[in-house]
Amino acid sequence: MSGFTALDLARIQFGFTVSFHIIFPALSIGLASYLAVLELCWLRTKREVYSDLYHFWLKIFAVNFGIGVVSGIVLAYQFGTNWNFFSQFAGGITGPLLTDEVLTAFFLEAGFLGVMLFGWNRVGPALHCFASVMVAIGTLISTTWILASNSFMQTPRGYAIENGVLVPADWLEVIFNPSFPFRLLHMSVGAFLATAMVVAAVGAWHLLRKNDIPAVRTMFSMAMWMLLVTAPLQALLGDAHGINTLEHQPAKIAGVEGHWQNQGDEPLPLIVFAIPDMENETNHFQIAIPRMGSWILTHTWGGQIKGLKDFPKEDRPDATIIFFTFRAMVGLGMAMIGLALWAAWQRHRHAMYSSPWLLRATTVMGPAGLIAILAGWYTTEIGRQPWVVYGLLRTKDAVSAHAVGTLALSLGLFIVVYAFVFGVAITYIFRLMRSGPARYDAAHAATGGPGQAHTPSRPLSAVPDQISTNGSAQ
Secondary structure (H helix, E strand, O other): OOOOOHHHHHHHHHHHHHHHHHHHHHHHHHHHHHHHHHHHHHHHHOOHHHHHHHHHHHHHHHHHHHHHHHHHHHHHHHHHHOOHHHHHHHHHHHHHHHHHHHHHHHHHHHHHHHHHHHOOOOOOHHHHHHHHHHHHHHHHHHHHHHHHHHHHHHOOOOEEEEOOEEEEOOHHHHHOOOOHHHHHHHHHHHHHHHHHHHHHHHHHHHHHOOOOOHHHHHHHHHHHHHHHHHHHHHHHHHHHHHHHHHHHOHHHHHHHHOOOOOOOOOOOOEEEEEEEEOOOOEEEEEEEEOOHHHHHHHOOOOOOOOOHHHOOHHHOOOHHHHHHHHHHHHHHHHHHHHHHHHHHHHHHOOOOOOOHHHHHHHHHOOOHHHHHHHHHHHHHHHHHOOEEEOOOEEHHHOOOOOOHHHHHHHHHHHHHHHHHHHHHHHHHHHHHHHHOOOOOOHHHOOOOOOOOOOOOOOHHHHOOOOEOOOOOEO
16 A cells, blocks of 8 residues: 555554444443343333333344454454564553453353343343343443553553563552543443433434334433433543543643644633644644633633643654544534433423434434544544553554555455445344334243254344344344
8 A cells, every 4th residue: 555654554454443343342331231221120110111122122232242252353363463562562461451351351241141142031030130230240341451451551550661571560550540540431431322322313213213112212211311411421521531631641632632832821722623734833724712721621711731842743643633533522422412401301391202303313313422432532542642552662663564565455354354244233233223122022932942943052143033124023
């Protein structure tokens, strides 16, 4: 690929594959907790609407979980194939953290997943609910370990360097590094928010098509309550995360804000729009609000932060990217807060299920939470550049010694394979969503077992064999 170096292609390939991977685990985190809540509600009330919703979303969760596992395997291999110098340098810390994720989280999820997917008619209600809760807890534990590893790369603590490689000096400091609590909360709430948007969009889509049944109303109502809580909470967590980043990664914040240098003692403006020019160290077409930047970044009307010119050129992140990804994340977050308040007002007016504009807006905004997660991840990871382990190992020193042609070929193959595999998976998930919740008939549900039809052997066994073109399960 003309104009690209091996480093460029390795970064693009990792960014491409991890972008797909983030979407599915984020939904798995939210859907697992949603399913646990639905089953707890069913146990407490015995209302069939909760059972119907549980089995509807369980099928979608099964497909999503399976695809998430597949996409995660690719990433594990890339650390060794494309980033072997990173693995050599930091593997003594990141390796055990990811191993702990497998031992404590993945095994917990795998151990109870079969009971969750296939045990409704085989085990008691309490045991089945316990399995659902354990799977939900497993997804959160998995998030904890992965974020601990990523946060260490952002704000490394508790390490020593021996013979040119990182070794742990204090595991508690390694895990509970300065940015870890903020990243963990921000990502977990983001997953709940993204899932609430997806559930709300499915409910709104069916309501627009006059599928106004109790299960659809219940899922839409629950999602909107969740949106009303998580959207403002995510904004507060994002503010706290930003203050933490300003303390430990000031160059990232300068790039995010497109801030080049302070003008004497003048307060910082909030740059709403600009086109940062890294070569000429300036912004083009800038639109700014006076003083507002100081208030947001320092919570005072006259505070200042370091500008990009205060850092050596080789230590500056690429503001031309993170300036826009950050604003995409914030813009979508504000839109979701607005949608939640709109829905609350329509609920107060007893018109939430019948307002066509609200339902259309909710349907269109279904992917907003997932897109915001991706935009936030791009901001975090690109903003860390040029470091792969902040302040310790530069990205250019972490990449494997592959030829440009080799990386270009593998990237092309990834694009083709991912377009097919994930295209089919996403299409199938959409068809499941279109089918809508239906009354679950436990008496006629497939029991499976040795020698029987529908013997459960994989997560996808939990979904129907066929879905007709109009979306109904066969």
